Amino acid sequence: MIYAVASGKGGTGKTTVSSSLAVLWDGSATLVDLDVEEPNLHLFLKPELTDVRKAYIEVPEADESKCTRCRACADICQFKAITVMADTLLVFPEMCHGCGGCLAVCPEGALSPGRRELGEICRGTAGRHGFVMGRLRVGEAMSPPLMRQVRRLFPELSRDGDILIDAPPGVSCPAIAAVTDADCIVLVTEPTPFGFHDFKLAWEAFTPLGKPMGAVINRADLGDTAVREFCRENRIPVWAEIPYSRDIAEAYSRGEIVAGAFKELERTFTDLRNHMREAASGGGACAK
Amino acid sequence: MREIVVISGKGGAGKTSMAGAFAHLADKAILCDLDVDAPDLHLLLDPRVKSEESFYSGHEAVIDPDRCIGCGQCAELCRFDAVRGDGDVYRVDSLACEGCKVCVALCPEQAIDFPEKHCGQWYVSDTRFGPMVHAQLFPGEENSGRLVTLLKQKARAMAEEQGLDLVLCDGTPGIGCPVISSMAGTDVAVIVTEPTPSGLHDLKRVAELCERFRTKVAVLVNKWDINPAMTGEIEAWCVGRGYTLVGRFPHDRAVVDAMLERKVLTETDNAELSRIINTSWAGVLALLDTCN
Numbered sequence: 001m002i003y004a005v006a007s008g009k010g011g012t013g014k015t016t017v018s019s020s021l022a023v024l025w026d027g028s029a030t031l032v033d034l035d036v037e038e039p040n041l042h043l044f045l046k047p048e049l050t051d052v053r054k055a056y057i058e059v060p061e062a063d064e065s066k067c068t069r070c071r072a073c074a075d076i077c078q079f080k081a082i083t084v085m086a087d088t089l090l091v092f093p094e095m096c097h098g099c100g101g102c103l104a105v106c107p108e109g110a111l112s113p114g115r116r117e118l119g120e121i122c123r124g125t126a127g128r129h130g131f132v133m134g135r136l137r138v139g140e141a142m143s144p145p146l147m148r149q150v151r152r153l154f155p156e157l158s159r160d161g162d163i164l165i166d167a168p169p170g171v172s173c174p175a176i177a178a179v180t181d182a183d184c185i186v187l188v189t190e191p192t193p194f195g196f197h198d199f200k201l202a203w204e205a206f207t208p209l210g211k212p213m214g215a216v217i218n219r220a221d222l223g224d225t226a227v228r229e230f231c232r233e234n235r236i237p238v239w240a241e242i243p244y245s246r247d248i249a250e251a252y253s254r255g256e257i258v259a260g261a262f263k264e265l266e267r268t269f270t271d272l273r274n275h276m277r278e279a280a281s282g283g284g285a286c287a288k
Numbered sequence: 289m290r291e292i293v294v295i296s297g298k299g300g301a302g303k304t305s306m307a308g309a310f311a312h313l314a315d316k317a318i319l320c321d322l323d324v325d326a327p328d329l330h331l332l333l334d335p336r337v338k339s340e341e342s343f344y345s346g347h348e349a350v351i352d353p354d355r356c357i358g359c360g361q362c363a364e365l366c367r368f369d370a371v372r373g374d375g376d377v378y379r380v381d382s383l384a385c386e387g388c389k390v391c392v393a394l395c396p397e398q399a400i401d402f403p404e405k406h407c408g409q410w411y412v413s414d415t416r417f418g419p420m421v422h423a424q425l426f427p428g429e430e431n432s433g434r435l436v437t438l439l440k441q442k443a444r445a446m447a448e449e450q451g452l453d454l455v456l457c458d459g460t461p462g463i464g465c466p467v468i469s470s471m472a473g474t475d476v477a478v479i480v481t482e483p484t485p486s487g488l489h490d491l492k493r494v495a496e497l498c499e500r501f502r503t504k505v506a507v508l509v510n511k512w513d514i515n516p517a518m519t520g521e522i523e524a525w526c527v528g529r530g531y532t533l534v535g536r537f538p539h540d541r542a543v544v545d546a547m548l549e550r551k552v553l554t555e556t557d558n559a560e561l562s563r564i565i566n567t568s569w570a571g572v573l574a575l576l577d578t579c580n
Contacts, residue, residue, distance in 0.1 A: 008326050010461040011300005015486060037462035038297055038493065043485035078346060078389050099367050099388030138496045141433065141465035144386075148369070169299040169461055170325040172431035176383050193547050194304065198326040205427030222544050246514065249539060253484040253515035 001280045002154065002163040004182035006206070008198030010169035012188045013218035013242065016252060018166040019044040020259030020269045021276075022129060028161035030130035034150060034178040035168040036119060036143045039133045044257050047131035049124035054117055055134070057098040057145045061114035062089050073102035073111060098145060118146040121153075130160055143174045154181055171198075171205035179206060184280035185213045186239065186272070191223035199227055203236065212279035216272065219244035239275040240268050289447055290576055291440075291455040293322070293470050293503075296480045297490030299461035302510040303480050305543050306565070307458035308332040308552035310478075311417045313569045317454035319415065320443040321422040322470045324408065324435045329458045332552050335413030335420050343410050343423065345434045346387040347402045349380045355399035362391035362400065383428050405429075410439060412446070419446055433469030436460075440470070463490075463497050471501045475579040478506045478534070478572055483518035491522065495529065504579060505531040506572050512536035534571030535564055 005018045014035075022031050022045055031047075033039040042049075060073070060082060067089045074083045081095035082102050093116045103111050119136040134150040136143055157163050167178035179185050185206055189199040199215075206213060215231055220241035231238050242248070242258070242265065251261040259269045294307040308329060311319050321329040349370075351362065358376025370384035371391060380391075380400075392400045407430070410423035421443045423435055443455045457474075460466045471477065477498045481491040491507070498505050507526045512519040513536075523533055538561075546556050554562045 009299060009328075010326075011298065037464045037467075038299075038486070038490045040298070040486040040489060043489055076389055076393050078387055097386055097388060099386060099390050100365070101388055101390040101393065104365070104390065104394060136464065138463055138493050139468075139500055141468050143462075143464045170431065171427045172325040172425055172429055173383065174431070174464075175325075176428045180383070192544050193331045193550070194328040197328060197331055201326055201427060222541065224548055246539065249511070249514045253482075253518060255485045 001183045002158070002165065002181050003184050003186065003276055003280065004165040004167050004179040005186045005188060006167040006175060006179050006202065007169055007188040008171050008202030009189070009195055012190045012195055014166055014188050015040045015044060016218065016258050017186065017188050017216055018164055019257045021164055021273060022126065023257050023259050024266065024269050024273055025129065025162070025164065028128065029164055030132060030157045030160060031126060031164050032150065033133040033166045034147055035166055036134035036136045036146045037168060039135050041166045042131070042133055043255060045126040045131060047124045047126035049122045051123040053121050055119055055121050055146055055149050056115035057096070057118050058100065058113045059093040059096040059098060059116045060091055060102050060111040062091050063110050063112065064089055066108045066110035068108055070107065072105045072107060076101040076105050094141065097142070121150060130157065132157065143168070144177055147174060147177055151181060171201045176205060179209065182211060184276050185211050186216055186276060187213060188216045188218055189227055190219045191217060191225070191227045195223070196226045196230065200230065203234065214239040214275055214279060216240045216242065218242045237275065240272040242268060289444060289455070290453060290579065291457065291474045292476045292478060292572060292576065293457040293459045293474045294478045294480060295459035295467060295470070295494055296461060297463060297494035298481070298486050301480045301482050301487060302537070302543065304328045304332070304458050305547065305553060306478070306480050306508060307456070309554045309565045310569055311456055312552045312554045313566065314454055314456050316452045317418060317456045318443045318447045318452055319418060319420040320439055320455060320457040321420070322436050322439060322457045322466070323460045324423040324425050324439070325431045325460065325466070327422055327424060330422055332547065332550060333415040333417060333420060334550060335411070335415045335422065337411050337413045339412045341410050342406055343408045343435050343438065344404050345407045345432060346405050346430070347389070348382050348385045348387050348405050349391050350401045350403060351378055351380055352399050352401060353377065355397050357397055359396060362395055365390050365394055408435060410435065412442070421446065431466050433465040436466050436469040437472070463493050467494070467497065471497065471503055474501070474503050476506055476572060476576050477503045478508060480508050480510050481522060482511045483509060483515040483522055488518070488522055495531070504575055506534045506575050507531050508534050508537060508568055510537045511539035514539045532571060532575045535568035537564055
């Protein structure tokens with residue numbers, strides 16, 4: 001099964017939850033950090049990385065001598081990555097989405113596949129579990145292509161057991177892409193006005209995917225009751241509540257995994273794990 | 289015309305709480321929420337919308353089942369795994385479609401339409417601290433940075449029209465396209481960080497991005513007292529890089545309490561927190577004054 005830990009708002013505790021689940025996950029699993037802009041899971045799980053590879057996207061390379069300035073490539077490109085200006089063929093590789101359109105339509109064979117570095121994909125082990133992380137190169141704008149390459153490992157990783165995804169924050173296309181493969185989504189929120197507002201956005205964004213969803217309320221005794229009321233009204237099960245405590249914040253700041261550091265929270269996370277398992281294996285309709 | 293962007297790398301570090309207080313302290317600035325994916329600044333500033341516009345960006349492929357002959361070429365060509373075939377019936381998953389036009393251009397039956405994509409709405413509003421430009425993408429849309437660029441252009445134009453000298457922006461988490469777009473043409477980036485492994489890791493990455501843009505960096509350590517040793521480590525690292533430290537802000541429930549009252553921190557009666565933010569803002573302005 002594939003599980004995604006997501007949230008509309010950054011900083012609500014996705015990594016706290018996914019690292020804690022990793023510690024308590026019975027059976028084998030692979031932890032996947034899909035927050036490629038700012039991956040943080042490795043800071044807590046401290047995996048041993050055995051395989052670090054650079055990831056690339058295919059971008060066109062131009063052979064000016066073969067180009068007849070017919071503009072077919074410029075006409076198909078939707079991203080202003082290739083153009084003919086003043087009789088010169090110009091390629092802007094950083095704008096390219098790697099769709100291959102220009103290569104497909106060039107009648108002269110003037111374009112060949114080159115590459116742009118997206119970042120790296122790191123694989124290894126974290127205790128009993130596998131570990132995979134995508135890390136975007138600083139200066140690279142596009143996270144979806146790197147995420148796509150990590151996601152293409154899922155069929156292989158699924159053979160080794162469950163997959164737990166730490167998703168990027170927000171509700172735009174990277175966040176949706178991260179939860180697309182999941183059998184179940186855990187939405188981490190906090191009961192503050194910001195947390196609630198972004199939780200609603202996330203719920204709206206993820207609901208059409210038709211996957212079972214549950215909420216985790218972090219820093220549960222802060223703020224107000226709006227998140228809980230919303231969950232009740234919309235029949236979103238609350239699978240776990242993590243109390244607000246300075247001790248937890250301090251443990252997190254030392255790089256400790258919350259479920260390991262606080263015995264009293266172990267039960268909270270094992271219950272969460274059981275809810276997730278139940279939901280993924282038929283506790284809800286799963287649109288595939 | 290000068291521009292400040294509040295960023296963090298890491299989500300939840302306190303960007304919007306700080307940006308809201310800075311908005312209060314900034315005399316005569318255009319305010320701008322560049323977090324178009326999950327904007328929160330409006331929750332503090334309660335904007336009165338004066339004008340609303342639709343934001344269109346790019347196109348999406350839509351297969352017309354009547355014209356499609358089920359040859360599957362579109363699915364073969366698509367590099368974004370966006371075309372799904374079920375027998376000989378093909379359809380495009382709009383969430384995965386990148387709008388690249390390859391399937392549209394190469395479909396032998398011209399069976400694929402390519403309508404423009406309505407991605408969200410953007411607004412010009414009034415707030416108690418001055419004019420504000422903000423937006424909301426529809427869930428699942430590409431956070432391409434185009435909308436960020438549009439908001440910044442609008443904010444600058446408004447500052448020009450109204451004779452204001454400052455644009456103050458609340459930024460987005462991460463280091464990708466929206467953040468890169470928000471850095472363009474900015475004088476000072478205020479990085480709000482926290483003394484946690486994630487805070488430091490993300491600070492380093494977003495600071496590297498600032499250096500590429502030659503943007504001056506001010507750093508504010510939020511929740512500094514949850515790990516004073518690490519705060520010291522972060523500050524030493526910043527000093528070594530030549531960044532300006534503009535303050536330490538304590539871990540305090542007052543931040544959430546102010547949010548619940550829909551107030552910014554400098555509007556509450558917490559004199560100590562107000563003083564810290566005032567000092568930080570003065571530090572940001574002093575750094576801004578060194579920009580030519």
